Amino acid sequence: MKTVISASSIIILLLCFACKKTPASVIDPLAIDNYITDVMKFHHIPGVAIGIVKDGALIYEKYLGQASLETKETVNEKTTFQLFSTTKLITTVAVFQLIEEGKIRLEDLIVKHIDDLPVHWQSIKVKHLLTHSSGVPDFVRYGDELSDEELMALLEKDSMLYEAGDRFRYTQTNYWLLTKLIEKVTLMPFEDFVRINQFRGEKKSVYFSSNSLEEKENRATRYFYNNKEEKFLKSTIDNGRRGHSGNGLNLTLREFIKWNDRLDQNELLLPKTKKEMWSAFNFENKKDDFLYGWANYIINQQKSYGFSGGNITGFRKFVDDDLTIVFLSNGSKVAAHDILINDIARMIIPSVYKKKPVLEAEVIKLVLSGNYKDAIKKYRTLKEENKEKPLENLRWNINGIGNSFLYSEEGRKAVEVFSVNESVYPEWWVSSASIAEGYENVKEKDSAVFYYLKAIRNNVTNEWNYNDEMLKKLKELSPSEKR
Numbered sequence: 001m002k003t004v005i006s007a008s009s010i011i012i013l014l015l016c017f018a019c020k021k022t023p024a025s026v027i028d029p030l031a032i033d034n035y036i037t038d039v040m041k042f043h044h045i046p047g048v049a050i051g052i053v054k055d056g057a058l059i060y061e062k063y064l065g066q067a068s069l070e071t072k073e074t075v076n077e078k079t080t081f082q083l084f085s086t087t088k089l090i091t092t093v094a095v096f097q098l099i100e101e102g103k104i105r106l107e108d109l110i111v112k113h114i115d116d117l118p119v120h121w122q123s124i125k126v127k128h129l130l131t132h133s134s135g136v137p138d139f140v141r142y143g144d145e146l147s148d149e150e151l152m153a154l155l156e157k158d159s160m161l162y163e164a165g166d167r168f169r170y171t172q173t174n175y176w177l178l179t180k181l182i183e184k185v186t187l188m189p190f191e192d193f194v195r196i197n198q199f200r201g202e203k204k205s206v207y208f209s210s211n212s213l214e215e216k217e218n219r220a221t222r223y224f225y226n227n228k229e230e231k232f233l234k235s236t237i238d239n240g241r242r243g244h245s246g247n248g249l250n251l252t253l254r255e256f257i258k259w260n261d262r263l264d265q266n267e268l269l270l271p272k273t274k275k276e277m278w279s280a281f282n283f284e285n286k287k288d289d290f291l292y293g294w295a296n297y298i299i300n301q302q303k304s305y306g307f308s309g310g311n312i313t314g315f316r317k318f319v320d321d322d323l324t325i326v327f328l329s330n331g332s333k334v335a336a337h338d339i340l341i342n343d344i345a346r347m348i349i350p351s352v353y354k355k356k357p358v359l360e361a362e363v364i365k366l367v368l369s370g371n372y373k374d375a376i377k378k379y380r381t382l383k384e385e386n387k388e389k390p391l392e393n394l395r396w397n398i399n400g401i402g403n404s405f406l407y408s409e410e411g412r413k414a415v416e417v418f419s420v421n422e423s424v425y426p427e428w429w430v431s432s433a434s435i436a437e438g439y440e441n442v443k444e445k446d447s448a449v450f451y452y453l454k455a456i457r458n459n460v461t462n463e464w465n466y467n468d469e470m471l472k473k474l475k476e477l478s479p480s481e482k483r
Contacts, residue, residue, distance in 0.1 A: 084309030092293025210243035223331030411441035
């Protein structure tokens with residue numbers, strides 16, 4: 001796919017929100033330009049809008065590619081993007097605004113604010129919804145056609161997934177419940193409360209819609225990449241109003257940057273409140289790592305807070321370096337949002353870029369070009385440079401590339417790609433399960449059995465209950481053997 005870059009849509013501005021001066025030498029605009037256009041090319045990204053804020057100043061603002069592949073409309077400063085789950089950051093801020101006002105507390109039981117909840121949800125607190133530790137089942141499993149009453153009736157019949165506070169499990173139901181809580185406390189629609197209290201009432205360039213096909217002026221079309229047809233298709237997802245607090249905010253890059261400035265200037269929340277919001281939640285299992293509504297990322301020893309959505313948008317604050325990166329796009333062959341943010345941070349933060357670190361996009365490019373030996377070499381170096389946490393985004397991205405080959409019925413290529421993850425993260429059960437699927441696809445039964453067994457051993461918590469699925473596959477591959 002040819003990436004369209006309009007000269008009129010490429011804008012680099014030096015705007016000072018807090019009357020601070022940021023030297024131009026803090027970034028190399030051309031290097032970032034080249035990096036972004038390269039990533040867009042090999043990830044097949046239709047259009048993007050990217051903003052970088054350093055020391056209170058907007059030092060980089062870029063609009064590239066197409067908002068619509070059908071009309072050829074280019075991305076510009078008026079283009080609105082659906083944030084998808086990045087919306088949850090804004091909903092989280094709304095909750096903490098109410099905490100500041102004394103209208104709710106993190107320790108409040110949600111039954112104090114929400115009526116007619118299932119009896120077995122009585123122990124859930126506000127903090128459990130924000131941290132995805134409530135244990136409530138995900139309403140996504142029931143689709144989008146039910147009314148709120150019908151959906152709640154079905155959820156009431158479900159058992160809790162675990163005791164509230166025990167572990168992290170990403171569930172859209174949590175943010176639907178937060179919508180109910182906000183509306184009960186404020187006596188106003190969730191959407192109005194957010195726009196008035198965080199976006200100064202702006203409506204044209206800030207609005208809620210979880211319907212990807214809803215036509216709005218200047219709205220970027222959301223695309224999914226069809227691997228078999230090798231082309232983008234329009235998204236038809238519509239989560240209705242129920243999805244607004246979890247994935248429905250649409251806005252321009254500039255409105256997002258203004259929001260970030262208000263957050264930095266303590267207009268949205270007081271410093272002590274932000275500190276509480278960005279503190280780690282104490283999960284009972286002592287394993288999971290998540291803040292209050294924000295994810296915790298560590299890149300080359302630099303901590304950052306943020307979230308991403310739909311595999312196409314991301315927002316990240318590197319608080320110790322006073323750096324914020326905003327990335328908005330409307331599609332991608334394989335998720336690139338977090339990798340792009342990570343790499344741009346590596347190109348800007350002095351303590352990182354001076355060491356000339358390996359970029360995650362370099363590894364992806366080598367994988368896509370079939371240079372697996374060099375990909376593994378750089379991947380291992382990158383892992384060594386990021387010892388604090390596994391390179392989750394990168395390894396899932398590589399796994400996604402392998403899956404795309406499986407979907408395209410190119411099993412041998414899939415095995416080679418999965419082998420990259422297996423070489424660098426042999427302890428990750430997904431690596432073993434994926435390569436097992438690859439070997440199963442190319443009819444190499446013994447290798448498939450070996451890696452399925454390894455995956456089961458490594459998946460000690462039976463994540464996603466996937467061990468049951470793998471045991472079924474083992475029986476199919478070796479029907480006469482007892483396992």
